[in-house]
Amino acid sequence: MASPAVAVLIAAGLCACDSGAPAATPRPPSPAVSAGYAFGGTDRAWIEINIAMNSELVPLLDLAPAHSHDEAVRALATQLKDFHANETATLRQLHDEAGLPAENPHVGMPMPGMVTPDIVAKAAASEGRAFDEYLKLHLREHLEQGVQLARSETKSGVEPRSKQLAEDMIARRTAFLTKLGKAPQ
Template sequence: MSIVLRSVAGGCLVALLFGAAACDAGTVVSVPSAAASSPAPGSSGFFGGTDLAWVEITIAMNEELLPLLDLAPTHSADAGVRALAAEVRAGHEQELGVLRSLHDQAKLPSENPHKGMPMPGMVTPEQVTAANATQGAAFDKVLVQHLRAHLEQGVKLALSESKAGVEPQTKSLAAQVMASRGRFLARLTGR
C-alpha cells in the first residue's frame, strides 16, 4: 500500500477514534490494482480511507475481545452473562469472516497496526489476565464493564464508517455492527 494511502487511512483512524467524521466521502482512495480492473468510486472494492481504517480497527477490536469472552463459561456466576458472552462471541466471529474478506479485497497489509493499540473499547491482554484471576460476581462485573466499553466504541466507529465510508460492502457491515452492538448494549442495561 502506498505511503499516501497509509497516511490517509491513518488520518481517518484518528478521526474515527475521536468520534469525528473528518474523512468525508470526498476523501476517496482506491487500493492500487491493475489499471484496467480498478473499481469505480462508489462501487464494491473501491475503499476510502475511512473504510480501510474501520476494517483494520474493527478486526483488532474483535480479536482482542475474544479471549475475555472465552473466560465466561468457567468464570461467570450468571447464566445471562454467559449466554450474552457466547452470543457476542458468535457474532464477532461471523463479523471477523466478513472483515477479513474486506481486508483481503482492500489488499491491506497482513500485520494489523491496531492490534494491541490502547484505545477506548479495546480489551488488552493485561485486562484479560486480570479478569482470569477473578471468579463469579467479580468476574461478571469486569466482563460487563469491558464488554460495554467495547460495544459502545464499536457503535461510534461503525457510525463514523456509515457516514464517511464509501465502499458498499463495508458500509453494509457497519450498519449490521451498529444494530448488533445496540441489541447487546440493551441487554447489558441494569447489569
C-alpha cells in the same frame, strides 16, 4: 461511552489513519478490487480497527464459562463470541478485497473499547459476581466504541458493503447493549 470530543478525535483518526504513512510496495489488486470496489481511507482504517478490536475481545469472552457463575452471562458471552466470529469473517473478506497488509497496525492499540492483555489477566484472576461485573464493564466499553466507530464509517466511508456492515454493527451492538442494560445514545 466516549465523550463527544473523543468521538471526534476517533473519527478524525479514522479519516487520516493512512494519510501520513509511507507508501508500501503495492500488491497486485485482487479480482474483487479490480471488479470496481473502491475502499477509501476511512473504510480501510475502520476494517482494520474492527478486526483488531474483535480479535482482542475473544480471550476475555473465552473466560466466561470457567469464571462466571451466572448462566445468563455465560450465554451472553457465547452469543457475542459467535456474533464477533461471523462479523470478523466478513471484515477479513473486505480486508483482503481492499488489499490491506497482513500486519494490522491497530492490534494492541490503546483506545477506548480495546480489550488489552491486562484486562484479560485481571478478569482471569476473578470469578463469580466480580468477574461478571468486570466482563460487563468491558463489554459495554467495547460495544459502545464499536457503535461510535460504525457511525463514523456510515458517515465517511465510501465502500457500500463496508457501510452496510457498519449499519448492521450499530443495530447488533445496540441490541447487545440493551441486554447489558445500557443502550447507546
